[in-house]
Amino acid sequence: MRLAPLAALIAALATTSVARAEPTLLKFASPVPLTTPITAGGVAAWAKDVSEDSAGALNVQVFAGGSIATNANIYDRILNGVADLGFGLLGGLAAQFPRTSVVSLPFEESDSYRISIAMWRLYAAGMFADEYRAVEPIALFVFPGGLIHTRKPVRNLADMKGLKFAAESRANAEMLTLLGAAPITITPPDYYVSLQRGVVDGAIIGWAQVTTFKLEEVTQYHLEVALSASPAYFFMNKDSLAKLPDAAKATIRRHSGEPLVRRLGAITGRVPPPIPGHELVKLSAAETAQWKARLAPITEDWLQKTPDGARVLAAYRAELQKVQAEPRS
Numbered sequence: 164m165r166l167a168p169l170a171a172l173i174a175a176l177a178t179t180s181v182a183r184a185e186p187t188l189l190k191f192a193s194p195v196p197l198t199t200p201i202t203a204g205g206v207a208a209w210a211k212d213v214s215e216d217s218a219g220a221l222n223v224q225v226f227a228g229g230s231i232a233t234n235a236n237i238y239d240r241i242l243n244g245v246a247d248l249g250f251g252l253l254g255g256l257a258a259q260f261p262r263t264s265v266v267s268l269p270f271e272e273s274d275s276y277r278i279s280i281a282m283w284r285l286y287a288a289g290m291f292a293d294e295y296r297a298v299e300p301i302a303l304f305v306f307p308g309g310l311i312h313t314r315k316p317v318r319n320l321a322d323m324k325g326l327k328f329a330a331e332s333r334a335n336a337e338m339l340t341l342l343g344a345a346p347i348t349i350t351p352p353d354y355y356v357s358l359q360r361g362v363v364d365g366a367i368i369g370w371a372q373v374t375t376f377k378l379e380e381v382t383q384y385h386l387e388v389a390l391s392a393s394p395a396y397f398f399m400n401k402d403s404l405a406k407l408p409d410a411a412k413a414t415i416r417r418h419s420g421e422p423l424v425r426r427l428g429a430i431t432g433r434v435p436p437p438i439p440g441h442e443l444v445k446l447s448a449a450e451t452a453q454w455k456a457r458l459a460p461i462t463e464d465w466l467q468k469t470p471d472g473a474r475v476l477a478a479y480r481a482e483l484q485k486v487q488a489e490p491r492s
Contacts, residue, residue, distance in 0.1 A: 186214075186222040187407065192232040192246035193225060195352065199375045202227050204430050206250050209301075209397070209418060217414045221407075223248070234350045238398070242297060247403040252306075253394040254332030261469050262291035265479045266305055266392045267334040268465060269458040272483050273389035275369065276491070279304035279428030281482040282394065283421055290478055299404050301397035301419040304427040306369045311386040312378055313365030314358065316442065318386070319450050320457065329354050329366040331393070334461070338390055339367070341457050355381055369393070371431045379438050386444045388454065395431075397423070425492060 191210050193202045202225070210223035226232075232240040237251035257264045266282050283303050286292055311317055313326070324343040330336040336346035349357050351372055357363045358381035366378065367390060373379055397419075404412060437443070446454065466472045 184219075186217070186219050187411065189221060189223045189247040189403065190231065190245075191223055191225050191248040191250075192230075192237060192240060193227040193250045194229050194232055194234045194237050195227065195250075195375070197225065197227040200371060200430050200433070201250065201375075201427070205427050206397075208426075209423060213414055213418050216418065217411055220411045221414065234352065241398050241400050244400050244402060246400070248301065248397065248399045250397055251395065252331065253396060254334065257333055260291070260294045260394075262471065262475045263294055263303070263394055264334065264465070264469075265472075265475050266394050267332070268462050268476070269338060269390050270455050271389070271480070272392075272487075273307060273387075275305045275307040275371075275392060275432040276425070276428035277483060277486045278307075278392050279424050279431070280421065280486045281479060283424040284482050284486075285475070285478060287420070288478075290475055297401070299399040299401050301399055301415070302423040302427055303394065303396055304424050304431065305392035305394050306372060306431045307392055310369060310373075311365055311367055311388060311390075312373060312382040313384045313386070314382055315364060316384045316444065317365070318444055319446075320453055326364040327362070329357055329363045329368075334391055335367050335393075337461055338458055341460065342454070351376055354378060358382060367391075369431060370434045374435050379435075379441065383440065384442050384444065386446070388446055388451075390458070395427075397427075 191206055193206045195202055197203060197207065206227070207225050210225050214221055214223045226246070232246055232249060234252065237246070237249045238256060240246045241249040253260050253263060263282070266278050272278050282305060286295070286300065286303055317323055317326070320343065326344045328339045328344050328346050329349040330339055330346040331348070331350050336348065339346040347363055349363070351368060354366045354368065355376050355378060358366065358378065365382065368378070399415070404415070466476065469475065
């Protein structure tokens with residue numbers, strides 16, 4: 164009879180201990196501010212969904228605006244565990260992800276939503292999964308990088324000659340050179356001041372990023388051309404994932420993959436309403452053919468230098484055709 168109160172006390176203490184267990188903190192780093200669409204609608208929304216669905220096991224906190232990582236070091240911060248998760252661009256890591264860069268080839272597809280889905284499916288099918296051995300991909304997606312935004316009109320190849328352009332990736336720099344322009348390596352957060360000060364005449368960047376970085380204030384002309392896409396990622400540190408209980412791992416995976424890729428592709432692919440006083444230009448069919456011919460060496464060089472490149476490009480094109488035929492969800 165005397166054991167009953169003791170047993171009840173032990174049970175009560177155990178219950179209290181469980182109730183007071185602190186959730187595991189996961190740091191999700193975004194180099195860009197919390198107010199940007201990709202951080203607010205992508206990173207922060209994902210963190211909230213996972214935290215709430217984990218039944219108190221996880222607390223995913225967002226560290227935005229370069230507080231613990233910048234565009235230049237975000238990948239290393241994830242590898243080193245400074246951040247458990249992070250959002251970044253693959254443009255500066257092309258040498259480490261050569262087959263993934265198939266999505267950056269010119270004139271393949273202009274819709275970032277479709278490209279993002281095709282890219283993720285190729286990864287999931289193992290087409291270039293070995294490039295990601297050091298990290299755990301939560302999502303792979305793209306920003307449309309093929310729109311040209313300038314301070315002076317560009318309507319044809321002749322207008323490109325001699326213009327200085329901001330370029331955040333080697334792929335874009337190569338394209339600009341072939342088009343007769345002069346690329347200058349600048350990261351997107353610095354595009355505004357570079358355009359404002361006349362350091363560059365234009366930038367290659369997607370519509371979603373134009374309003375994110377307020378480039379509509381320093382450019383007036385916009386040329387729609389499917390030059391490329393800028394691949395991006397949500398990565399998780401492998402050790403951070405491995406340390407979690409199975410239920411927590413399942414929660415993270417439940418909110419990752421293609422559903423998340425679709426959400427992110429929709430964010431990066433959004434087109435802002437017409438901007439008063441701005442001019443939107445589209446190339447004629449004849450001019451488009453000239454641009455394609457000028458940039459053909461990009462694809463040819465990629466095929467020669469990329470291991471298994473021909474098979475990857477064929478698979479990418481086939482996947483794009485499937486996605487193009489699917490209803491948009």
